[in-house]
Amino acid sequence: MAVIEVSDLHKEYGPKVAVDNVSFTVQAGEIFGILGPNGAGKTTTVECVVGLRKPDRGRISVLGLDPQRDHGELRELVGVQLQDSQLPDKLRVHEALDLYASFYRHPADAGGLIERLGLGDRRDTAFAKLSGGQKQRLSVALALIGTPKVAVLDELTTGLDPTARREVWELISEIRDTGVTIVLVTHFMEEAERLCDRVAILRAGQVAAIGTPAALGPLEDTFITLTSRRP
Numbered sequence: 001m002a003v004i005e006v007s008d009l010h011k012e013y014g015p016k017v018a019v020d021n022v023s024f025t026v027q028a029g030e031i032f033g034i035l036g037p038n039g040a041g042k043t044t045t046v047e048c049v050v051g052l053r054k055p056d057r058g059r060i061s062v063l064g065l066d067p068q069r070d071h072g073e074l075r076e077l078v079g080v081q082l083q084d085s086q087l088p089d090k091l092r093v094h095e096a097l098d099l100y101a102s103f104y105r106h107p108a109d110a111g112g113l114i115e116r117l118g119l120g121d122r123r124d125t126a127f128a129k130l131s132g133g134q135k136q137r138l139s140v141a142l143a144l145i146g147t148p149k150v151a152v153l154d155e156l157t158t159g160l161d162p163t164a165r166r167e168v169w170e171l172i173s174e175i176r177d178t179g180v181t182i183v184l185v186t187h188f189m190e191e192a193e194r195l196c197d198r199v200a201i202l203r204a205g206q207v208a209a210i211g212t213p214a215a216l217g218p219l220e221d222t223f224i225t226l227t228s229r230r231p
């Protein structure tokens with residue numbers, strides 16, 4: 001069953017076409033990857049999907065809801081971790097979780113989430129004092145505090161060292177195992193091959209290919225071939 005349906009999504013910023021008639025579906029319980037080089041339209045696409053941007057044209061359905069019309073209801077069902085998410089330097093881990101929990105009618109247990117994501121010994125640590133991997137774990141915790149059915153994670157492991165990146169990969173797999181459907185925006189081919197059930201490769205705002213990593217062949221070769229062509 002499709003929990004996300006995107007049909008002919010189009011978004012422009014003045015003369016620039018950021019997303020050009022993009023269509024895809026995301027099935028319940030899968031990790032769906034959105035790949036592409038910088039400027040391919042990945043972040044704009046997911047921001048439209050979660051209702052943070054209004055499309056110029058096209059249709060989007062998330063859990064049967066319209067992200068613009070039903071934004072308040074959808075906020076309770078979709079957790080979002082956007083690229084370069086930042087918090088005040090002095091805000092402590094447990095304070096951030098408690099603050100975000102107050103936004104939801106039925107939040108998860110903040111203390112339990114802190115432990116589950118390996119931040120138990122950092123619950124009183126200020127955001128500025130966290131390592132890169134710990135900040136990303138906190139970002140995931142904040143995306144999950146509302147007990148979402150869908151989680152959208154944008155460039156989650158950018159800037160992490162290989163060890164921290166693999167720790168976050170394990171975390172994403174564990175989240176999916178709890179029944180959460182995940183949309184993962186990334187430009188790491190190894191990450192997509194390791195985690196994703198299916199991927200959509202974007203190029204210049206358009207879908208260049210979509211399918212399982214196995215069906216698309218060696219993903220890095222496919223990515224380079226598709227994204228180096230003129231749209």
